[in-house]
Amino acid sequence: MSQVTESAVRSALSRVEDPEIGKPITELGMVKSIAVDGDDVAVEIYLTIAACPMKNTLTTNTQAAVEELEGVGKVSVTTDVMSDQQRRELRTSLRGDAAQPEIPFAQPGSTTRVYAVASGKGGVGKSSMTVNLATALAARGLRVGILDADIYGHSVPGMLGNEDNPHQVDDMIMPPIAHNVKVISIAHFVEGNAPVVWRGPMLHRAIQQFLSDVFWGDLDFLFLDLPPGTGDVAISVAQLVPNAELLIVTTPQAAAAQVAERAGTISQQTRQRVAGVIENMGAMVMPDGSTMEIFGSGGGEIVAERLSTLTGSEVPLLGQVPLDPKLREHGDDGSPIVISEPGSPTAQAINTIVDKLMVRRSSIAGKPLGLGVTRH
Incomplete structure (x- = not known):
């Protein structure tokens, strides 16, 4: 007699997560049916939409999870598509039934660290740093997202090698995933390389939707x-x-440092914390091991010291990333250098910055822990 049971199969399926949502398919109502015939098992799962980009991943992971059961024979996995009602129910279970979605990262209970990567001028490698910091964190098993807020000069999807488009589940936008990083950009919503010609209110609305509707x-x-x-x-x-x-x-260039300082002093008006300064395009490591300071030196230190004085709190220099043609090359081919060449001096410098970003400076001292007291 077969020892494979429906409950055992369902238990195995509880280990299969929807890659876009990050929760087990059993919790999301995505298991349509389980049929056990002797040692053979047939599972049918729901996809959120017919053209679900994660279809192959879901079916492969489902089959692998069931095949791990002891004594199981042939395993087949088929798919169906959720109805409009099922998608609405899924949306409600994930986002609630509020008429207007909230920005989750602005809520008091949010545990997401949000970093706005800024620069005083273009061409300093801001987007390259964003992409490599994010992918380095994702490579460590953390859950990471990038919002490409550079509406006019969007470049993040290309640097991630992402060619997928977002799709909708009810009124939720499901962002594409590249190198285990979720990403959204205006590039996903324009044709080809068409320019975006918007005034301020349109920019504000776009950022708001990216934060709340995604x-x-x-x-x-x-x-x-x-x-x-x-x-x-x-x-x-x-x-x-x-x-x-x-x-x-x-x-490192003094002129660039002066402009970068202006970008940091916006925190005095917005009351944001400056987490630190990253000096990019530092001393270039030559083939013989020597270094060449093409853009000079000291710019990052100058900015960190000046911002510390202006803001009245310590603004650290988080790291100095050497000038490296391969950083640009891997950005062009969509394979960030921290993943493609993790042993390179550039990747190591970026990972040193990541180490510092992962450490919280805030203390829990004086904060309520939410512990209940039971009286006997």
Whole structure:
């Protein structure tokens, strides 16, 4: 007699997560049926939409989970598509039934670290740093997202090698995933390389929708790749996610440092914390092991010291990333250097910055722990 039971199969399926939502398919109502015939098992699962980009991943993981059961024979997995009603119920279970979705990262109970990556001017490698920091954190098993807030100069999807488009489940936008990082960008909503010609209110609304309408799930880190300078988007981010911390990217060049300082001092108006300064395009490591300071030196230290003085709190220099042509090459081919060449000096410098970002500076001293007291 077969020892494979429906309850055992369902228990195995509880270990299969929907990659986009991050919860077991058994909790999401995605298991349509389980049929056990002797040692053979047939499972039918629901997809949220017919063109679900995670179909192959879901079917493969479902089959693998059931095949691990002792004594199981042939395992077959088929799919069906949720009805409109089922999608509405799924949306309600994930986001509640509020008429207007909230920005989860702005809520008091949010545990997501939000970093707004800023620079005073373009061309300092801000987007490259955003992509590599995010993918380095994801490679460590953390849940990470990137919001490409540079509406006019969007570049993040290309640097991640992402060619997928978002899709909708009811009124939720499900973001594409690349290198285990969730990403959303205006690039997903324009044709080809068409320019975005918007004024300030449109920019604000776009950022608001990306934060509230996109289903990010329970992220550990969210990076917002801001446009250069201190314009509309930087102000909108400060209003929409007031707890977002600023990461200032500069180069060693003194002129670039002066401009980067302006980007950091926006925190005096927005009351955001400056988490630190990243110096990119530092000393280039030559083949013989020597270094060449193409853009000079000291810019990152200058910015960190000046911002510490202006803000009245310590702003650390988180790291100095060497100038490396391969950083650009891997950005162009969609394979971030921290993944493709983890042993390189550039990847090691970025991972040193990641080590510092993972350490919380805030203390729980004086904060309520929410512990109940039971009286006997």
